[in-house]
Amino acid sequence: MRIAAGTPEAMLLVAKNLSRTFRGGGMLRRGGDVRALNDVSFNLAENQTLGIVGESGSGKSTLLRVILRLTPYDSGNLAFDGAEVASLTGTALKDLRRRVQPVFQDPYATFNPRFSIGSSIGLGFELLGEHRRQDVREEVRRLLDDVGLDPDLERALPHELSGGQRQRAAIARALAVRPDLLLLDEPTSALDVSVQAQVLNLFKDLRRRYGFSLILVTHDLPVVGFMCEHLLVMKSGEVVERGATATVIGNPVSEYTRTLIDSAPEVSGTKTQPVARP
Amino acid sequence: MIRRLNWRRYGLVVVTLPVVAMVFLAAALAPFIAPYDPFELDVLMMLQGPGADHLLGTDELGRDILSRVIHASRVSIVVGLVAVAIGATGGTLIGVLAAHFGGAVDSVLMRFMEIVFCFPAILLAVILMANLGTSVLNAMLAIGIIFIPGFARLTRAVAQTVQRQSFLEAAICLGMGPVRLITREILPNVIGPVLVEAAVAFSYAVLLESALSFLGLGAQPPEPSWGNMINTGRGFIDQAPWISLAPGAALFVTVFSFNLLGDGLRDVLDPKLHD
Numbered sequence: 191m192r193i194a195a196g197t198p199e200a201m202l203l204v205a206k207n208l209s210r211t212f213r214g215g216g217m218l219r220r221g222g223d224v225r226a227l228n229d230v231s232f233n234l235a236e237n238q239t240l241g242i243v244g245e246s247g248s249g250k251s252t253l254l255r256v257i258l259r260l261t262p263y264d265s266g267n268l269a270f271d272g273a274e275v276a277s278l279t280g281t282a283l284k285d286l287r288r289r290v291q292p293v294f295q296d297p298y299a300t301f302n303p304r305f306s307i308g309s310s311i312g313l314g315f316e317l318l319g320e321h322r323r324q325d326v327r328e329e330v331r332r333l334l335d336d337v338g339l340d341p342d343l344e345r346a347l348p349h350e351l352s353g354g355q356r357q358r359a360a361i362a363r364a365l366a367v368r369p370d371l372l373l374l375d376e377p378t379s380a381l382d383v384s385v386q387a388q389v390l391n392l393f394k395d396l397r398r399r400y401g402f403s404l405i406l407v408t409h410d411l412p413v414v415g416f417m418c419e420h421l422l423v424m425k426s427g428e429v430v431e432r433g434a435t436a437t438v439i440g441n442p443v444s445e446y447t448r449t450l451i452d453s454a455p456e457v458s459g460t461k462t463q464p465v466a467r468p
Numbered sequence: 469m470i471r472r473l474n475w476r477r478y479g480l481v482v483v484t485l486p487v488v489a490m491v492f493l494a495a496a497l498a499p500f501i502a503p504y505d506p507f508e509l510d511v512l513m514m515l516q517g518p519g520a521d522h523l524l525g526t527d528e529l530g531r532d533i534l535s536r537v538i539h540a541s542r543v544s545i546v547v548g549l550v551a552v553a554i555g556a557t558g559g560t561l562i563g564v565l566a567a568h569f570g571g572a573v574d575s576v577l578m579r580f581m582e583i584v585f586c587f588p589a590i591l592l593a594v595i596l597m598a599n600l601g602t603s604v605l606n607a608m609l610a611i612g613i614i615f616i617p618g619f620a621r622l623t624r625a626v627a628q629t630v631q632r633q634s635f636l637e638a639a640i641c642l643g644m645g646p647v648r649l650i651t652r653e654i655l656p657n658v659i660g661p662v663l664v665e666a667a668v669a670f671s672y673a674v675l676l677e678s679a680l681s682f683l684g685l686g687a688q689p690p691e692p693s694w695g696n697m698i699n700t701g702r703g704f705i706d707q708a709p710w711i712s713l714a715p716g717a718a719l720f721v722t723v724f725s726f727n728l729l730g731d732g733l734r735d736v737l738d739p740k741l742h743d
Contacts, residue, residue: 258641287643294634302635304656310635317643363638 202371202403203234203257207266210252210427226252227263228427236370239397239404241414241435243450244424250407253424254373257405258292259283270371288318291364295376297356301348307359308334308344314366333362336399338392354385358392365400374406378413390416411454415439423447480732487725495541504532506539506692515708525710527700533714536692540715543686543693544722547608547677548670554612556666559619564654566620567627568646578624581617589614590679597685607686611673622665623658630657660737667730671723678719694719 210227226249234240242250255261256268259275268275270286278286294300301310308330315326331341337358348356357377364372374393378386390413397404406417414421414435421438423431423446431444442448473482494501503523510530518525524533562581566574584592596610630636630653639653674694680686681695689696694715701712 258637260637260640284643287641290641292634292638292641294638296634299633300635300638302639302653302657305652313639313644314642360638363642367642 200235201233201269202236202238202271203405204269205233205257205266206231206268208253208256208263208268209265210249210256210261210263225249225427227256229266230424230427230429231266232422232429232432234371234403234405237401237403238420239406239418240420240422241418242405242407242422242424243409243411243414245409245450247426248424249427250424251375252427254292254375254405254407257373258290259286288367289370290373291367291369291371292373292375293357293360293364293377295380297353297360297380298348300356300360303348305347306344307346307348307351310348311344311359311363311366314363318367329366330362333366334359336365336396337362338388352385353381354389357381357389361389361392361396365396368400369402371403371405374404374408376408376410377406379408379410386413393417411439411450423450477735478732480728481736482732484725484729484732487721488729491541491722491725492545494538495545498539498542502532502535502538504535506531506535507690508532515704515711517708518710524714525708527697527708527711528704533697533710536697537694537714537718540687540692540694540697541718541722543604543681543691544674544677544719547604547611547686548673550608551611551615551673551677552666552670554609555615555669556619556662558612558616559621560623560655560658560662562616562620563623563625564627564650564658567624567631568650568654574624577620581620584613585617589676593676593680594683594685597680602685602688604687604691607677607680610680611676614676615669615673618669619662619665622661626658626661627654630654660734663737664730664734667726667733671726671730674719674726675723678715 208227208230209225212224212226228249230249230253232240242253244250252261256263257270257275259278262276270290273282273286275286301307308327311330311333312326315329320326320329327344330344334341334343339355339358339362343351343355343359348359351359357380377393378389381389393404394417404418406414408414418435421431421433421435422429423438423444425446431438431442431447438447439451442451473479475482508531510526512530513522513526514528514530516522516526516530522532522534524537527533527536562577566577587595592614593607593610596613597606600606600609636649636653639649644652677686678693678695678698681693682699684696684699686695687693689700697715698712698719701708701710701715704711
């Protein structure tokens with residue numbers, strides 16, 4: 191089942207029967223293997239937003255790391271812009287690195303504590319081949335402004351920023367290389383509620399201006415309802431449900447999705463559905 | 469504007485740094501500040517107790533103890549510095565490589581380190597010295613080699629925690645190559661603990677060198693070193709305890725202050741401790 195209409199060639203990302211098993215146990219203990227991904231297939235068209243939800247251990251973070259090529263997959267296919275991710279080398283791999291950027295969950299570990307925010311954001315330009323210090327600095331300041339931060343924060347060390355500020359700076363770092371696809375791993379779950387809303391709105395706003403596709407991994411269904419057109423529900427490494435976000439949340443087919451919807455916290459007496467149906 | 473000193477952060481360093489600086493100065497300026505020539509024999513004045521002429525007394529050959537203690541600090545300092553440099557450089561390199569590449573590289577490197585670890589430090593030093601020959605240069609080399617596994621383990625552990633942080637993955641996703649990853653992302657975060665360990669290792673190197681000299685394997689008489697001075701004093705411990713006590717005290721103060729400096733450095737180098 192395809193998520194969006196269109197031929198596979200027009201697709202930015204095509205995953206077919208992706209599987210990844212972590213070997214269990216060690217030298218002394220014979221443990222069971224963990225199938226983190228089991229026959230996962232999905233497509234993502236350009237400029238699309240896809241939410242992946244599931245509880246801890248459902249394989250959603252592994253899927254993200256597979257797409258970033260931080261961890262390999264055992265079988266199946268994963269094509270980014272028509273090229274198999276696993277077989278990329280040299281400049282083709284560099285190209286993938288530039289075009290796919292992550293924003294991670296933990297805003298505390300997301301920056302090297304020894305370097306200023308500006309220096310870390312500037313890395314992207316350096317790797318793009320832009321070395322003139324003054325140009326890089328101007329670009330960094332512009333990016334900080336774009337994500338709603340004071341450009342003077344370029345000189346600040348990571349620990350001097352709040353969690354929300356750091357997450358904005360992490361977004362700036364990802365955007366520095368003008369990616370086509372942004373992967374968000376629980377980007378707001380470490381932030382408090384008021385800051386969460388600001389960061390989510392920032393993503394929407396930046397998407398309009400920069401125009402990137404987006405995959406959002408979360409256990410928070412309302413966040414997906416707010417951010418994503420399409421939804422993938424995962425459980426124990428398998429996709430249990432997929433479709434347009436509003437349809438899935440409004441009319442879940444699988445038992446598991448229903449449980450997820452029912453367990454979402456009530457906000458001012460309403461369940462999560464109203465968020466998904468504007 | 470004068471700000472109040474943050475004692476919690478800088479206290480230990482402020483107190484120990486002058487002592488450490490004094491030891492270094494004494495070593496550097498030994499020929500100028502020592503009241504006597506450390507080699508000058510004066511049999512008429514042998515085994516003199518501390519007094520106005522010889523502040524710390526004289527040894528069995530009538531040599532001035534204070535001058536010999538000051539000159540001996542040169543051996544200790546040089547051995548300490550070179551041994552720590554060998555141990556820290558080699559160990560950090562091995563530890564970072566093991567952590568970054570993992571798998572077989574990690575296993576081979578760390579199993580080898582554990583083998584070196586199996587030998588008691590002093591025994592390993594004696595074995596190495598027996599093969600290399602007794603000289604100060606070989607003492608530095610032997611002590612440096614002994615330090616490598618400690619530094620390797622430390623840096624591997626620190627580098628492994630860095631390895632799991634998302635800033636490293638973010639750097640990989642920006643296309644950073646392994647050399648740059650190690651030099652920009654990993655090493656700067658490892659250098660703090662390594663410096664702390666280096667200060668402690670320095671004191672241990674001084675102690676080890678003294679032990680080797682005490683056994684007759686380090687600096688050779690008449691070249692003074694704290695270890696061989698303590699050893700010489702052993703035979704006169706009832707009549708002239710100062711021969712052993714003076715270098716012993718110098719050894720104690722040096723080792724103690726370097727250990728404290730190590731603790732102090734840990735506080736200063738933590739970027740999360742605010743002023």
